[in-house]
Every structure is written in structure tokens, then in C-alpha cells.
Amino acid sequence: MMKMTMRWFGTGFDSVKLWQIRQVPGVKGVITTLYDSVPGETWEVGKIKALKEEVAASGLTIEGIESVNIHDAIKIGSPDRDRYIENYIETLKRLGEQDIHMVCYNFMPVFDWTRTELARKRADGSTVLAYTQAAIDAVDPAEMFASIDKDSNGFCLPGWEPERMATVKELFEKYQDVDEEKLFANLKYFLEAIMPVCNKYDINMAIHPDDPAWSVFGLPRIITNKENLARMMKMVDDPHNGVTFCSGSYGTNPDNDLPDMIRSLKGRIHFAHVRNLKFNSRDDFEEAAHLSADGDFDMYEIVKALYDIGFDGPIRPDHGRMIWGEVAMPGYGLYDRALGATYINGLWEAIEKSSTRKDER
Numbered sequence: 236m237m238k239m240t241m242r243w244f245g246t247g248f249d250s251v252k253l254w255q256i257r258q259v260p261g262v263k264g265v266i267t268t269l270y271d272s273v274p275g276e277t278w279e280v281g282k283i284k285a286l287k288e289e290v291a292a293s294g295l296t297i298e299g300i301e302s303v304n305i306h307d308a309i310k311i312g313s314p315d316r317d318r319y320i321e322n323y324i325e326t327l328k329r330l331g332e333q334d335i336h337m338v339c340y341n342f343m344p345v346f347d348w349t350r351t352e353l354a355r356k357r358a359d360g361s362t363v364l365a366y367t368q369a370a371i372d373a374v375d376p377a378e379m380f381a382s383i384d385k386d387s388n389g390f391c392l393p394g395w396e397p398e399r400m401a402t403v404k405e406l407f408e409k410y411q412d413v414d415e416e417k418l419f420a421n422l423k424y425f426l427e428a429i430m431p432v433c434n435k436y437d438i439n440m441a442i443h444p445d446d447p448a449w450s451v452f453g454l455p456r457i458i459t460n461k462e463n464l465a466r467m468m469k470m471v472d473d474p475h476n477g478v479t480f481c482s483g484s485y486g487t488n489p490d491n492d493l494p495d496m497i498r499s500l501k502g503r504i505h506f507a508h509v510r511n512l513k514f515n516s517r518d519d520f521e522e523a524a525h526l527s528a529d530g531d532f533d534m535y536e537i538v539k540a541l542y543d544i545g546f547d548g549p550i551r552p553d554h555g556r557m558i559w560g561e562v563a564m565p566g567y568g569l570y571d572r573a574l575g576a577t578y579i580n581g582l583w584e585a586i587e588k589s590s591t592r593k594d595e596r
């Protein structure tokens with residue numbers, strides 16, 4: 236049985252409160268992080284413990300970390316990467332000692348997820364995150380941060396930390412010699428180094444796909460499709476080397492057959508992000524409500540594929556629309572994600588009951 240969760244950025248960073256999450260039917264845990272940690276540094280034991288206690292005090296559990304971010308030196312493969320890998324290993328050890336067993340991360344150069352609008356208005360008056368390729372092609376990457384920041388409702392967006400964005404130009408230069416092959420090799424180097432600690436503490440590493448699932452601003456991107464995932468699973472063939480299956484990220488490329496990808500990853504999906512997209516054209520999409528009918532994905536087939544492979548890890552609704560006047564971090568308001576969680580729970584219950592009752596007949 237999967238575990239329904241919601242992402243929570245921590246007190247002081249999130250408009251949503253733990254007690255509110257606790258009231259969403261079926262949600263027993265959160266996916267959280269030390270939101271003010273800097274990629275590359277070791278997490279303090281005291282801070283991890285305090286986070287755990289705060290979550291427990293609200294009647295919830297920590298079902299995983301999203302994210303422990305990877306320092307660019309590791310992705311670039313610079314000479315100082317070993318120092319940052321050591322710190323990463325120590326952080327994993329400390330998380331393992333606190334009984335935390337799932338860590339989501341990404342291997343995207345420079346930018347984490349990329350959207351070109353954070354509040355596109357839909358017909359029902361809700362606002363959503365959206366992406367138009369033409370807008371990316373027209374913008375200088377260094378300006379990207381400013382354009383994202385101005386629509387962020389005053390929140391710091393995950394993966395768009397101002398400190399890193401201030402050095403975008405320099406970062407681009409450092410990635411100059413990193414092509415897809417090199418990025419794969421650097422990922423392999425990193426994974427091989429961390430697998431022993433993951434095995435010791437039973438920590439499932441869950442790489443998040445590149446979003447959108449193609450190269451932006453000429454930067455290499457590798458976690459984009461079934462073939463590359465198969466390569467990644469094989470190159471470090473350990474069950475702790477797994478993935479976050481994010482329907483909204485892989486689904487940015489309509490050539491990705493989402494249920495088929497899920498089935499191909501049996502045993503290696505450690506975390507699921509479930510959300511829907513609405514395409515206006517191949518180069519323009521917006522994030523829809525979770526309901527199949529509101530977008531282009533067959534959410535039943537996605538949840539059914541997860542059910543069929545025996546997925547039992549944490550799952551969460553993903554970016555929600557901004558509805559009912561809520562002011563929150565774009566994509567991460569309470570209301571629409573709560574609707575999403577409830578809908579996914581409904582799909583799961585129906586799939587489970589129809590398959591077990593069929594077996595009984």
C-alpha cells in the first residue's frame with residue numbers, strides 16, 4: 236500500500252501548517268527538508284532531530300526528504316567534488332540514524348524545474364504554472380531568475396535559491412564541457428560513492444526527473460525518458476538507486492508513455508509525484524487540476540500502473556492550482572493539493588477494491 240503524503244517546506248518557509256496537512260483525509264506523513272540548507276553542506280543532527288520532533292508533534296511522520304540538493308561540483312565533476320560527496324554521505328548517515336529512508340534529489344545542471352509563468356489564469360479563474368518554449372528561447376538564462384522571482388508571491392521557490400542564481404553566469408561557464416555523457420559519468424561516480432551508506436541505512440535514493448524533460452538553455456539533461464532511466468538503473472544496479480516517478484515532469488514530453496515507464500521501473504520507484512498537465516500545443520503546456528478530465532493525462536492509468544507494480548512508497552499530489560483566494564508558494568498551496576490527494580486516494584481505493592474483489596470471485 237502506498238503512503239499518501241504532502242510536501243511541506245518547514246515552519247517559516249511554508250504558508251501551509253502541519254495541522255492543516257493532518258486534516259487532509261488519508262495523509263499521514265510529510266515530505267520535507269531543511270529548506271535553508273545550502274547544497275554541499277552537511278546537515279546538522281540537531282536540526283534534523285528538531286524537524287522530526289516538530290512533525291511528530293503534529294501527529295505526522297517524515298516519509299522522506301525532498302531534497303538533499305547536490306552541489307554543482309558533483310554534477311560538473313570538478314576536482315573538489317569528493318569533499319561535497321563526503322558531506323552528502325555524512326548527511327545520509329545522519330538521516331538514516333534518524334530513521335529516514337527516502338531521499339529525493341535531482342541531477343539538473345544550474346536550474347531545477349523550469350516554468351515560464353507561475354500564475355497563468357485558467358478559464359475557471361484559478362492560476363497555474365505554465366511553460367512556453369518560445370519564452371525560454373527568448374530569455375537570457377541570467378534573467379530567468381528575476382522573472383521567476385517576481386511572480387513567486389514572496390516565497391523562495393524550491394531549486395531557485397537567490398544565492399545560487401546570483402552566480403548563474405559563472406555556473407554556465409563551469410558546465411561548458413559537460414555533455415550528456417559526462418553528466419552520466421558524474422552521476423555514476425556519485426551514486427557509486429553513496430551506495431554503501433544507502434545500503435547500511437536502507438536509504439532509497441529517488442532521482443527526480445528533469446523538468447521539462449529536455450535540454451533548456453543548451454544545458455545537458457539526462458533524466459528524461461525510459462531509455463535513459465534504464466541506463467541509469469543498470470549503471471549502478473542497486474535497488475537503493477531508484478527514482479522519483481513524477482508524472483508531470485516526464486509527461487512534459489508527449490512521447491513518454493507514462494504507465495509503460497512506470498511498469499518498466501518495477502522495484503525502483505521509491506517516490507511518486509502525481510499530477511496532470513494540459514497541452515495547448517507541443518510547445519506550450521500548463522499545469523491542470525489532478526483530475527484526468529481537466530488535463531491530458533489518464534490519471535487512472537498512471538495510478539493503476541503504480542498499483543500493479545506493487546508500489547508501496549510515499550506518493551504525493553504535486554503542484555496544485557491556486558484556488559479559493561489562497562496566497563501560497565506557486566504550485567504549493569494547500570487547497571488544490573488536498574483535492575489532488577483525495578482524488579488519488581479515491582483512484583487507489585477503487586483500483587484496489589476492484590482488483591481484490593475480482594480475485595475473490
Ligand code: DNO
Nearest residue numbers: 302339340341348393394443
Ligand atoms: C518542483 C519540484 C522539484 C524537485 C526537485 C528534486 O516543484 O518537483 O524542485 O523537488 O527537482 O530535487
